Amino acid sequence: MKRIPLLYTAQGWVVLGMFALIVLIILPTLNLVVSADHPLYVSGYIINLFGKIMCYMMVALAMDLIWGYTGILSLGHGVFFALGGYAMGMYLMRMIGREGQYQSLLPDFMVFLDWKEYPWYWSFTEHFFYALSLVVLVPGVLAFVFGYFAFRSRIKGVYFSIITQALTFAFMLLFFRNNTGFGGNNGFTDFKWILGFRITDPQTKAALFMITGLTLILALLICRYIVKSKLGRVLTAIRDAESRVMFSGYDPLPYKLFVWTFSAVLCGIAGALYVPQVGIINPSEMSPANSIEIAIWTAVGGRGTLVGALVGAALVNLAKSWFTVAMPEYWLYVLGSLFIAVTLFMPQGVVGLLKKRERLKPAELSPTERSNTVSPKVKLANESVT
């Protein structure tokens, strides 16, 4: 218990508290209680959008843990996100009951393929808690197995990045197949109920939003705990000089494997929260481009700082939502330029830029963070290993 207050300074806790207040109380209240024509009213759209973005922020956290802190770039995190989403989606599909187009207990797409019963891997998914355990287990086990073999073979750097890309690409193709049993290209959609509540009710939505906010805060605290612990320091050491870590008598495998699996699980949870709010899960979530984007959120915000990942995910996605409406024909220019500008002028991301101004007070920075603001020369050496 002693360590926990050390996660953040008093000031940090206050800010976190404020965030919690806004997400958990103020926004839902403004959405549910205030009448629609009041200027302070927060529409369902905003709740939905922010709920979605918070899921993305969680994914960015997971990415930051594995890339920013451990130096392993995954270009396949989309697969864990989508698998978590699919696990939740299976439960939601089951809850539709006979309200589908064909009034069958089976989902429409199965009726359509002339399937008479659920395939074995759909067993028990009507139980919410079993589905929840799938959300954690499926991405977790996949990541564990994949990671175990990859790290044991000492696959590093771009080789690792590319095989994670191959992984997500293969899964995408697999899920696109109608015969795989996950609805093919259409995926899962048209959900009706969750735990007995109408999924379209504003109350359900606000509740989902609050749960997402709470999970995000918890995830942030756990991640913070990890990176501040001894484990976190070993991870950073692996990032900076893996050979030296090995020479010092550490076996990097369990460390890498732990953080890799944890990161995948976090993605899975984010995916599970994402699906009921967005209302659709489809294999294109696993497309390599989506996974690259996850890396980009993290880089824009600033790698190696948890806050950076959050800021990056929020910033890029808000920009995307905003520009696709404000300038539908030109938004790609803006987004593209943003990525280029960030890499060229803000190598530490947005947060790095903000931090630069505070460089005068380095005492406030924790040891981990200090190690992230290393001189360019050391930085170069770090990168050559990643």
Added chain:
Amino acid sequence: MKRRNFLTLTVLAASLAFAGAARAADTIKVGVLHSLSGTMAISETVLKDVALMAFEEINAAGGVMGKKIEPVVVDPASNWPLFAEKARQLLTQDKVAAVFGCWTSVSRKSVLPVFEELNGLLYYPVQYEGEELSKNVFYTGAAPNQQAIPAVEYLMSKDGGEAKRWFLLGTDYVYPRTTNKILRAFLKSKGVDDKDIEEIYTPFGHSDYQTIVGNIKKFSAGGKTAVVSTINGDSNVPFYKELGNQGLKATDVPVVAFSVGEEELRGVDTKPLVGHLAAWNYFMSMKNPTNDAFKKKWAAYTKAKGLSSASKPLTNDPMEATYIGIHMWKQAVEKAKTTDVDKVIVAMAGQTFKAPSGFVAKMDEKNHHLHKPVLIGEIKADGQFSVVWKTAGPIRANPWSPFIAGNESKKDEPVMAGK
């Protein structure tokens, strides 16, 4: 400190989003929900343009009930969750009276719950697999019985070549799967054996058709064969190029396609493809005054706006369907004297519009689908189609195909009461 900055950003963004909500009262806002970037931009961009042209035309003629139409164009970027988000935004933030959009089935499935929840109005302009009927959607494209079945009947006829064996080739997603399922049942009802039907699916974006064209050749050695292609968008060019180069001619093995129109052939050298077929409800080559006017308007519009297609302005079936949809919506609003969704839905029933196809398209009184003529065209050397067969008049859509088990009990109209 960092966190405070983040909060500032969040609040800033939120307030920006709020700012968009202000609206003027003397215009009617409508949404255009077509991908302008990503993989579907190739097909959907032109639908956005034709929609804007139709709005301009209506505005120039005095607008709807004296009010100008104000289009809100958004880019869902071929990203299905983004489609749902944009739909919600159009309906709740911009409070649009109707939305014209979507192309792929998955995008429609993705926005459907949003439209039903918020009681919006969607006009969907593309041929699709049926098996759906929502009170909030008007389907101006073809249902399978307005496209697939007549095409196959034609190929079985003497003029179509009396095909005995069938190679059903499609991209692996719901539209080809459904269409082929319906066709298989239909072919069986016509006495075609299972061994004479081959069903092959390829992944999205598949670009290497060497093996498949080889297989078609092998299959066709067993008897008079026709290929029914439901290959999606981008994969058509490599398929047709391979077909031409492997010397599979339309006189030997005709290919009838349901997703290939004038726009898709834009990227292909059509000389080796002469005689291959497509089934639609409209072809650019149709000769009638309405179509001439439509084509002229479109050519002038592309030129005036400096669109890149101005050098070779093409029209196609989904463009016609978009155009019909917009005009019918306008007529329905004027009939209902309000943009209120429920009243417009009632007023839509039985609307008619003189379509560029030369026929009078009619919105069915009940099932939210258009009565449309079915046309079968053969590809000509100039990339246009010559109509070789057409129905005597518009035919009614069967969204619930009788060839799919369990559909007999389906009512041919959407459930009106809230679910």
Added chain:
Amino acid sequence: MKTFRSWLWLLFIAPMSAWALDAELLKGLASDENDVKIATIGKLSDAGDVAAIPALQALFDGALFLTSQGKLVIVAGDAAVDAVNATAIDPVPSDLVSIDINNRVRRELNAALAALKLSAPERAVRLASAKQLQADADAGSLLGIERVLATEQDAEVKEILVLAKAQINLKNADPKVRFGAVKELAATSNPNVKTLLAAMFVKKPDGSFVEPDSAVRLAAIDLLNDIQGRLARLELASHAFNGLSLGSVLLLAALGLAITFGLMGIINMAHGELLMIGAYATFVVQTIFRQHFPASFDWYLAAAVPVAFLATAMVGMALERGVIRLLYGRPLETLLCTWGISLILIQVVRATFGAQNVEVSNPSWMSGGVNFSSGLTLPYNRIVIICFAVVVVALVWFLLNKTRLGLFVRAVTQNRTMADCVGVPTGKIDMWTFGLGSGIAGLGGVALSQIGNVGPELGQSYIVDSFMVVVLGGVGQLAGTVIAAIGLGEVNKFLEPYAGAVMAKILVLVFIILFIQKRPQGLFALKGRSAEALA
């Protein structure tokens, strides 16, 4: 007979001379009823009158028109002739209505033209029409074939016609004729014959075979086995060819990346867009040729190759100098940055050329393919691409290993500081290397434009495959890239017939993942220090 031939010949090369066709009969070609059209074609063909060829050919090509006076006119460019008596009509009438035909009419036309052209004086024309007849031989053509066989002198044409006749005779009522036909077909690999033979062994409801004569059946089963064996071998050959062709496409797509990513270590996500620029450069060159040099249109590709190379190389060098140069030593950040560049390039192209695909057509010498009687076709464009890949690889190898630039490039990639110390202008070399890699990508784009779409998203569909190829081959190893590309192509194509297109692709990806486990540095691993630096 000889005089008769030369008379025919006159008709062919001198269509302006008078010929006598029944104007009333010919009018049937313009009928609205396909049945009438077909009957007319049949009559013209049965009459064996070669004078009908120009009109029939014109109908086939869509060059036959009807005037408002009901006259049939053949239009070729700016000239028009009367279809009945070949007199020139000047000026070209303005009230022309085209005569549309459908596949059924087209099929009849094909047969009629083939039969009529069997009497043509040119050997090549006769040979082609004989092949056409053999490909879809039916009882209707028997009379024509026998007529021509009696007079045909050329051995090859004769041989094919004999085969065609035998094919038809397989259904003859006389078992002796059928037996003879089976024997005559001994050397054929035509899959149609296989079907015909297989049909003999179908059992009727009463238990007897369709083919009642046991001697014929015995001979037929031998032949059937022979043909099946030959076809199986040919199928293997065609898989191998398809794999090689897919492999060379992958190779051309990935080779540029093997330089920018493999040698220089830049995770170039804009590589796909460089391919796309190459393809669009081809399109632009094609358009220019179409407008300004229509005569030499067929050779536009020869001009497109250097143009595409220079255009993409220039874009590449501009990118290197403008952006990527600032990011050396931060390879993973190049990923982010080049991703941004790729978004912008896609949108620029979309804004300039439109979101739709543009048409890039095969030059006529690349259309079609080498046909084998077994039905196997090796398309010319695929063959050309394989050869092109060989040339490009040879060129890159030469540049890197035999030139001074190549020496510098290798020096810089192996040890930048050392190279700098001995006076290699590393900055410039970086620019040239990136330019070279981009230019090669442009060449890949030229090749891709010949087999698939040319649209703004072209690059996106190849970028993942390209990275797989380079990484599988081993970063920094050109030979690895070549072997990986061909290997992936072959594996894919041999799996596809059994697993289907989707599963084949998934299996290939799984194979890549497993392979990297076994050899974490790819096929050809770099050894020593440079390996650490690149990984």
